[in-house]
Amino acid sequence: MSYQVIIPAAGSGKRMGAGFNKLRLELAGSPIILHTLHVFISDPECSKIILVIDSRDQQFFEELLTRNLTKVELVYGGSERQYSVYNGLQVADQNGIILVHDGARPFITHATIKTLVETASMSGAAIAAVPVKDTIKRVEGLEVVETLERSSLWQVQTPQAFRFSVLHEAHKKARDENFLGTDEASLVERIGYPVKIVESDYDNIKLTTPEDLFFANAILEKRQR
Template structure:
């Protein structure tokens, strides 16, 4: 099996969650969201290390959290930037070894291991691979509130994380974006600007990002369901 390092931007806020603090510290089933996510990679033998971008003022709290919950694979805590892309760039600079790197939302604790491994395999062969699911709803173009056309949803994917890349490719894309002042919405976007093809790996619909209070409720249901599956 091929190994990888995972980079996790963890310097966000709880604005949309209404928490008033970093939403990753909110708990589900007695553990912070952040720990649920990190534990996925902690338990994966193919993961050789985790790099987290964090707020400087939260660094000690996160270190204590890692120790409390037995997370041992974090190899670096770097200071995050004002934007996600800057936080990922800080992780890229801190990376020391390993050909394949993943970037994953720290607020997505329900990614499945088989999806991770397929992403790593595809990135190893093709250079870049991203997780996604095909959209279920009818999608329409309506720039000013009036329908212009209906999109072919068979060609539309809702993109998630992880996103997997050869390290040198992601580093080149990050440095080019920084030099040109370009701000992308995800890592795939800056790699696409190099003209490099990005493959889509089918993920699962329960790989949701914990963003709102409703997501937390859904997360509790998923945790309960997975515990039942483990004991069945």
Template sequence: MKYTVVLPAAGSGKRMKADKNKLLLELFDKPIFVYTLEVFQRDPDCEAIWLAVKEEERPLMEKFVKEYDIAKVKGFAVGGTERQDSVRACLDMIPPCDVVLVHDAARPFIDSEVIGRLVKEAADSGAAIAGVRVKDTIKKAESGIITETVERENLWVIQTPQAFKYSLIKEAATAASEAGFLGTDESMLVERLGHPVKIIESNYENVKMTTPDDLIYGKAILESRRQEEQQ
């Protein structure tokens, strides 16, 4: 099943304690977002990649896309103040298609097998998102005092990609914009329409590069994968 992927890439380096967009930070001499692009460039089912970027960073992003020969990048939208604005800017540009994936450009370790299951489920039911089961004990607290230990059996940590039928995510994004509703992810916009969203189990390597500690973890993942390839 073919799909188009949207990558919001107009973030900052605030939580990364960097003086530039964290996506431009390097892991073994390659920008983080290039690793992400390469996953979709290699996937034969990916038809097109669209990025939402800061206007002032577009020339640099285009330079890396050309340098690393990411031929599936079809266009750049100007990213908005919020992630939701950036995604909608891309949705307004891309031609109609069957399935749209929205993926954090700062998640460079997504597994192609997970992508395939997401796309299939979205094509069948309309909406599917990646997630992993909560491993730690979760407690609710008020003023630093525990009030409840939460049963974790039904708790998930949500990731991206999030996959949707094109018509559904367009409807959800438009409805949210018209109502002035700001969601934390695209799934929330679809949930708001009353449409069910299926969770597809992902893996714990699909981490988002957000803080300096994540860079250490990211390098360890790359080292492990390189060793596996050499065996």
């Protein structure tokens, strides 16, 4: 089943501490963003890739596109991830299934994407997630307020998949009401729409801080074995 994807890649990557967009850092000789893009370029069901970038990285991305990267369209992002995705939505085809996937998650698999697309096409909204392994506590001022019931907690990732109309309505309401969420599903929940979970892999990490590069190299090595 065909789908389009928005890939926000316009962050500054402050927590990585590289001094430039972390998606330009290399893993096995290629920029992180190229690993992520290749997953979608090599998927025949993906009809369009909307890559959201910061103008500071324009030259880097334009050079990247000269490497015959099919289906990729560049759009400029905003000051927050949510605004970057909103800008991507403006150039999307206004029907069918749309995915949002962080440029910083290069290890997403075709199998998870396929299940997400199928689930979103049946129910409107589906997100990749894994069960939480650790005990999670709510804390205020370094003092525990509450221990959350682990069996009902899931760690949410991307891709997050939606019927275009659902994601569009959710983003419009968030924008009208100045609500800023940390993922698309939180905006969709606000319009009262049910969001389904698709169990993903623990490998689908977001490269955020320097030690994540160590884990990323280990995952690559494991996959090449």
